[in-house]
Amino acid sequence: MAEVILQGINKNFGETPAVSDLDLVIADGECVVLLGPTGAGKTTTLRLIAGLERPDHGRILIGGYDVAKEAPAGRDVAFVFQQYSLYPHLSVYDNLAFPLRSPARRLDKNEIDRRVREVARMVRIDHKLDNRSTRLSGGEMQRVAIGRALVRRPAIYLMDEPLSSLDAKLRADLRLELKRIQKELGSTLLYVTHDQIEAMTMADRIGILTEGRLAQIGTPREIYSNPANVHVAARLGQPHINLFPANLLPDSKIPAGTQTIGARTEHLDITLGGHVNAHVAWVEHLGDQNHLHIRLGDCKLTTLANPRLPVKPGDPIGLALRNPLYFGADGNRVV
Structure with a gap:
């Protein structure tokens, strides 16, 4: 795992600013949640760190190295998307093993098997390893998608609303699982959501994004009790302030x-x-x-x-x- 630093990041799509003057430090082993409405710049921030977008200005440092011009494969990040994005023709085992079979990893068969089974137990999908991914429930598919990122052991995990398509009970169960796994692994995690309950229960710190700008960042208690402005105050609390x-x-x-x-x-x-x-x-x-x-x-x-x-x-x-x-x-x- 590694510290991730964003310095003065700007990203425009045409004349529309997506991220503006973003400064953010994610400490090694920390879980930071970006919270904001649709269009706030949350997913764009993840894509900039992953290398799927290039910043117009600013620096992105992972483990002390500026990766702003690096290709995605050279950044040592793992991305969990909102949709499951599994390979339908592969078994659960092969979906989990797929990132480890890349020529860039060069892991032997025994190490791949060990990691796959370890992560499968961690996300509680080990009883489904022989199943095709198309024969899983929505919750099981999302566990596989998360597990496929976990086997990588990257510098940082990037998660883009991975629980948003699940029912309320399953979301509650999986967010607790994710927090447990993150703490067990000591992993660095940047998690994006518009769900204030996910943010409050999972985050070490919450960053409130509005129109591409970081309005405030702090612990869940700090954000809730001492909001910097009306917008931040309205993002947390049920019922709304x-x-x-x-x-x-x-x-x-x-x-x-x-x-x-x-x-x-x-x-x-x-x-x-x-x-x-x-x-x-x-x-x-x-x-x-x-x-x-x-x-x-x-x-x-x-x-x-x-x-x-x-x-x-x-x-x-x-x-x-x-x-x-x-x-x-x-x-x-x-x-």
């Missing part, structure tokens, strides 16, 4: 220059009886918790509530702020 004008709720601690207040669930106190300033518009029952949709003046807010809270649509409630986030007119945090 509530954003409303600064004068909507009384708050004696509002800093000068505040235009917008951001309130997550933990920033809102709900009281029944006494002072009333809002009412319940709708209640979503989710089993262990409720999503409470609240009407406050002309604004709609959403928060989590204990399912035993005795409220129903139309009920009046009191709403107060507790240490919310403050944003200025430019969308940046007001400290």
Whole structure:
């Protein structure tokens, strides 16, 4: 494994900027997740590191070597794509062994067999080694695709939303498997997703991309608790952060220059009886918790509530702020 450094990376497609002034350091053995909407530049960043695209400006260093002009084969990276991309005519064993049979690897048959079986056990597909890849479930095919990257032991693993086509239960299972494997191997991993739960549960650090620029990077807790701006604040949190004008709720601690207040669930106190300033518009029952949709003046807010809270649509409630986030007119945090 190796440290990967991106310095001043720019990439345009025609007149459209895909990545702009990107500086990023991925430490040896670290899992960094790039989070952002479609078109934010996440996949382009992966392709630039892999050598599938060339930067217009900037340097890409892998293990201290500038590889910006190297061909993909010379970069020692492994790429897991969003789709499985397996060879349908080959067995699971041969799909896993395929990268090791390249003339550039020159591994003997026994070493190939050892690595294939070791990785197959790691991704829990060893009972399917003789099956054709077309006779696997979606989850099994994705395990094979991930395993095919793992057998390589490259400087860095690049993963482009590899779980996005799976059902929710399987995604939850596989993201835990991926994190376990990454920690066991001590591997360097750059993972791209638009799913905030994947980012929060898998990342050592999360990088928030917007329109090709890195808006903020930090641990999941730092990004969630101390977002640099409104865009970053809106990327994490379920339900989404509530954003409303600064004068909507009384708050004696509002800093000068505040235009917008951001309130997550933990920033809102709900009281029944006494002072009333809002009412319940709708209640979503989710089993262990409720999503409470609240009407406050002309604004709609959403928060989590204990399912035993005795409220129903139309009920009046009191709403107060507790240490919310403050944003200025430019969308940046007001400290």
